[in-house]
Amino acid sequence: MRANRAVKRLGLGLGAVLVALVVAELMATAWLRWLADEDDFRRFASLGQLRDRYGVFDRFRPHRHLGFSLTPNYRAGANRHNALGFRGDEFAIEKPAGVARIVCCGGSTTYGYGTDDFRLTVPSMLQYGLREAGKEVEVINAGCPGWTTFETLLNFESRVLDLSPDFVVFYHGINDVLASMVWPPEALRGDHSGWLVRETRAIDASLLDRSDLARIIMVRAGSIEPHSSMLRVVGDAAPSNRTFTFRQQRKQGTYPEGVFRDVPIERVLRENGTGIFRRNLESFIAVAKAHGVSVLLNTFAYSAEFPANANVGHAAVRAAIDAYNEVVRDAARRHDLGLVDMQQALTSKALFTDGEHFSVAGNVERTKRLMPFFLERL
Numbered sequence: 001m002r003a004n005r006a007v008k009r010l011g012l013g014l015g016a017v018l019v020a021l022v023v024a025e026l027m028a029t030a031w032l033r034w035l036a037d038e039d040d041f042r043r044f045a046s047l048g049q050l051r052d053r054y055g056v057f058d059r060f061r062p063h064r065h066l067g068f069s070l071t072p073n074y075r076a077g078a079n080r081h082n083a084l085g086f087r088g089d090e091f092a093i094e095k096p097a098g099v100a101r102i103v104c105c106g107g108s109t110t111y112g113y114g115t116d117d118f119r120l121t122v123p124s125m126l127q128y129g130l131r132e133a134g135k136e137v138e139v140i141n142a143g144c145p146g147w148t149t150f151e152t153l154l155n156f157e158s159r160v161l162d163l164s165p166d167f168v169v170f171y172h173g174i175n176d177v178l179a180s181m182v183w184p185p186e187a188l189r190g191d192h193s194g195w196l197v198r199e200t201r202a203i204d205a206s207l208l209d210r211s212d213l214a215r216i217i218m219v220r221a222g223s224i225e226p227h228s229s230m231l232r233v234v235g236d237a238a239p240s241n242r243t244f245t246f247r248q249q250r251k252q253g254t255y256p257e258g259v260f261r262d263v264p265i266e267r268v269l270r271e272n273g274t275g276i277f278r279r280n281l282e283s284f285i286a287v288a289k290a291h292g293v294s295v296l297l298n299t300f301a302y303s304a305e306f307p308a309n310a311n312v313g314h315a316a317v318r319a320a321i322d323a324y325n326e327v328v329r330d331a332a333r334r335h336d337l338g339l340v341d342m343q344q345a346l347t348s349k350a351l352f353t354d355g356e357h358f359s360v361a362g363n364v365e366r367t368k369r370l371m372p373f374f375l376e377r378l
Contacts, residue, residue, distance in 0.1 A: 021213070024213050025211060025212060025213045027213075028212040028213040028216055029212045029213075032044055032045060032049070032212050032216070033049075041053070042226070042228045043219060043226045043228065044212070044215060044216045044219055044226065045227065045228070046209070046210065046212070046215065046227055047227045050227060050228060058071055058074070058228060058233070059071055059074055059076075059081070059145075060144075060145075060146075060233045060234075061233065062233055065154055065158060066144075066147075066151050066154055066155060066158075067151065067196075067234065067235070068144075068146070068233045068234055069085055069144060069155075070085045070086065070087060070111075070144055071085065072084060072085040076116075077116055077117075078116050078117035078118065078119070079116055079117070079118055080118055086140055086141055086142060087111055087112065087118050087121065087123075087141040087143070088118050088121075088123065088124055088140070088141050091138055091140065093162060093163060094164075095138070095163065095164045096138075098136055099136045099137065099138055100135070100136065100137045100138075100166045100167070100378055101137070101138050101139075101140065101163060101164060101165045101166050101167070102123075102126070102127075102137060102138070102139045102140070102165065102166065102167045102168070102169065102374065103139075103140045103142050103160050103163065103165040103167070103168050103169070104122065104123040104126075104139065104140065104141055104142060104143060104168075104169040104171070105142045105143065105152045105155070105156060105160065105168055105169065105170055105171070105284075106142075106143040106147070106152065106169075106170070106171035106172055107143060107144065107145060107146060107147045107148070107152075107171075107172065107174070107175045108143070108144075108145035108146065108175075108357060109143070109171060109174075109300075109356065109357055109358060110122065110123070110141065110142070110143025110169075110171050111141065111143035111144055111145050112141070112143070112358075112363065113145050113357050114353040114354070114357045114358070114359070115358070115359075115360060115363060118141075120360050120363060121141060121363060122358075122363050122366050122367050122370070123139045123140065123141035123143075124139070124141070125363060125364065125367040126139045126367050126370055126371070126374075127139035129367060129371055130371070130374055130375070130378065133371075133375060135374070135375070135378045137374070137378065140160075140163065140165075142155060142156075142159075142160055143171075146175065146234060147175060148172070148175045148176045148179045148192065148280075149172050149176055149276075149277055149280035149281060149284065150179075150190065150191065150192060150276075150280055152170075152172065152280075152284065153280050153283055153284050153287070156168070156284060156287060156288070157287055161287075161291055161293075165293050166293065166294065167293065167294045167295075167296060167374070167377075168288055168293050168294070168295055168296070169296045169298065169370065170281070170284060170295060170296070170297050170298060170328075171298040171300065171342075172277075172281075172300065172324075173299075173300025173302075173321045173324050173325065174300065174302070174311055174312070174317075174321060174356050176276070176277045176280075176324060177269065177311075177317055177320045177321055177324065178243045178311065179192045179195045179196075179243075180195075180268075180269060180272040180273075180276070180277075180320070181195070181241070181242040181243040181246060181265065181268055181269065181272075182194040182195050182238070182240040182241060182242060182268070182272065183240055183242055183259070183263055183268050184240065185271050185272055187238070187240035188272050188276065190276055190279070190280075193238065194238050194240045194241070195237070195238055195240070195241050195243065196234060196235045196236065196237060196238060196241065197235050197236045197237070197238050209224070209227075215227075242259065242260075242265070242268060245258065245259060245260075246260070246265050246310070247310040247311070248310075250310040250313065250314060251310050255314075264316075265314070265316050265317075266316040266319075269316055269317070269319070269320045273323075274323050274324055274327050277324050277327060278327045278331075281327060281328065281331055282331065285331060285335055285337070289335075294338070294377070295335075295337050295338070296337070296338040296339075296340065296370070296373055297328050297331060297332045297337055297338065297339045297340075298328070298339070298340050298341075298342050299325040299328050299329065299339075299340075299341050299342050299343040299344070300321055300324065300325055300328075300342065300343060301342035301343045301345070301346035301347065301351075301366075302318065302321060302343070302347075302352070302355055302356050303347055303348065303349050303351065303352045303355045303356075304318060304347070304355070305348075305349035305355070306349070306352065306354055306355030309354055309355040309356065311355070311356060312355040312356050313355065321343075322343075325343050329341070338373050340369050340370060340373065342366060342369065345365075345369060346358075346362065346365055346366060346369075350362075351365055
């Protein structure tokens, strides 16, 4: 009898827990659907919920060769990607007769991260300025946040050359620095496999991930990335990756801790050097020359007036960018290429949103420095 009563109490207890979990799940779903603001919804919603509400909700998608790329036909306010997966207006793959085509290649600073209106990015303003000056041009934004010279090289060969460009603008720096934050040195690879494990993951694979209540708890606890997170597309940090630990410690003010006590970031960046960046740049120039495309190199600009920035706020990162910029200057001299030394010209805090990405004022200034090169050659 006692055993039966114990089993009944256990059953009642489990039933009560189950009912409580069902009620909590229904409340979490109701909050997410009707009460959560847009920021919370994007943070906690499942992939299916995001698609139901926004359609094409994510700026990024997995790509067979590039790891990830921009999502075609993405729309968000004044931002847009065209049907070919480039930020900006639609254009035909075949270049119109009598039109010069300029393609801007790079990462988030070329894409115009932090500038909501695509018309206020450098490629769009460069196109507007050259057309106002009477030049028949199309300027294409081939930048993608997170891309290094590795992805830009692949993108140039596999997608940009299909557009028959006449000129290409090269602008890189900070992303290659971040990708070189791996240790030990033998983990540094040309495909950055020592930095990120690039694999497509099933976002809704686990039962816990499909529960609104469990997903909200896990995202809040930091145990999983939101389904809207770029990292869901990019992939996981490799064991040798030091970038995210460095950035987290910088934001928390605890650097150097843990792995950095024995091997500080200064040593990591110094020993890993500029070799992969130099190799990718040389390959980019060679491919462009082989196809009759004129190259305009840019150094990478930043402002040291953002000490709280997890990247350029640290002297070792700035020193690494400086070293990469010397590689760019050297390549311009040896190959007799055009060079716009953005680093020397653009350092004011007012030109940046965070020390590395440009404000609209910074985009205007950067465009002004690109204009003379094309006005002379078109």
